[in-house]
Amino acid sequence: MNEQEGLRERKKRRTRETISEAAIALFLEKGFDQVPVAEVADRAEVSRRTLFTYFPKKEDLVVHRFADHETEAGRVVAARQDGVSPLRALREHFLDGLSRHDPITGLNDRPDILALYRMVGGTPALAARMQQYNVNATQALADALRDTAGSPALTAELAAPQIISVLWTLQSTNAALMRAGERADDRYPHAVEAAEHGFALLAGGLSAAGLGG
Amino acid sequence: MNEQEGLRERKKRRTRETISEAAIALFLEKGFDQVPVAEVADRAEVSRRTLFTYFPKKEDLVVHRFADHETEAGRVVAARQDGVSPLRALREHFLDGLSRHDPITGLNDRPDILALYRMVGGTPALAARMQQYNVNATQALADALRDTAGSPALTAELAAPQIISVLWTLQSTNAALMRAGERADDRYPHAVEAAEHGFALLAGGLSAAGLGG
């Protein structure tokens, strides 16, 4: 075996990339539902059968691009500095993402990113598939809260979905506004405000917002 | 038109019922993925095409049974007594459901309900489809919070997913334990404890649980 990665691995990675790029390009051009996987396979110069070994479902051709971010919240919590609370770490991470207009925050109006937002938001099958992303993100965060923040299991299981659902709401709201034609720079201050509000609700509870007791 | 509901309406409802019952029976018997819709249509004595006019997706044959509950949280908030906070209304409603072993709480071990839990939990397509349920439930609750509880729009949009995600966690945790063979009566006290904990986190915030600041 080579030092790091054999030819086999490299080739697989490259094939995967090729298929993915062909898919995204075609989907953006004609729309997800208008492009059969056979056409993607043709463009990528692989067989239909091979395409399915890399991406078991058609939706995966798109959503695998978000796969890296599935465990992001969990990693942020696990990697936080000593003395920094999970919520603070997540809040700072998200605000930092906003300031960088990181596409994952939904606050990005670059044409290619915008087109991706539109495609995902406008295709029920893709939007539905993105929900699965949340399930995995929740699991990863719950693990991190339990293992590295010392939360009791029950607390971790209950807190994680709350946090992920707020993050999701923030990012999907931002993305919806971008899709509607807002400029990221114009929206930035409101997005920050929304994020602060969301984290304040998480930290301080809904009673303080007049909803509970 | 008749006083309430014409023959046409009644017949449609009955047809819908017949199809649904045939579907559930067959799915429980052989498994969701092992039964083609054509077989369901045969059993229900309708054409395949008619089946699809009632249930546009195969998954709908199962999950439509939960459709009534999609807006339940929203309705509970909208219909609460004067002076009762949204969270209190939801908490009492859920605890009441637990005490009645309402299937929607996940705390029910009747064989037929259990089989349904197992089928949904064990079939990826159905589990994924149930996530959509959460999206709709969140929307309904956000509307209720905004319109009947006077929450600012942003607060409602952020609070609703938090609440729904906790309810979902509670119910799916209960259902998972039932699937694993626990008895509903034995689990009841723990389920109540988990629910109280979940609502306490919602009301008091995650800071109080040592996660934030």
Next chain:
DNA sequence: TGCAAAAGTAGCCTGAGTGCAATATAGCTC
């Protein structure tokens, strides 16, 4: 009884996804 609208049917078609059996290639061994 007759008619318009709605419900159901029949059959055809596209496309996702699977199973299998055959072929090709990377990387190891002697």
Next chain:
DNA sequence: GAGCTATATTGCACTCAGGCTACTTTTGCA
């Protein structure tokens, strides 16, 4: 460097979900 093995890739045939269109039946109303 020839051969072996495990893994990648392929082609083909098949099942099934779901949609389209044109045709028939039934209902509600006149």
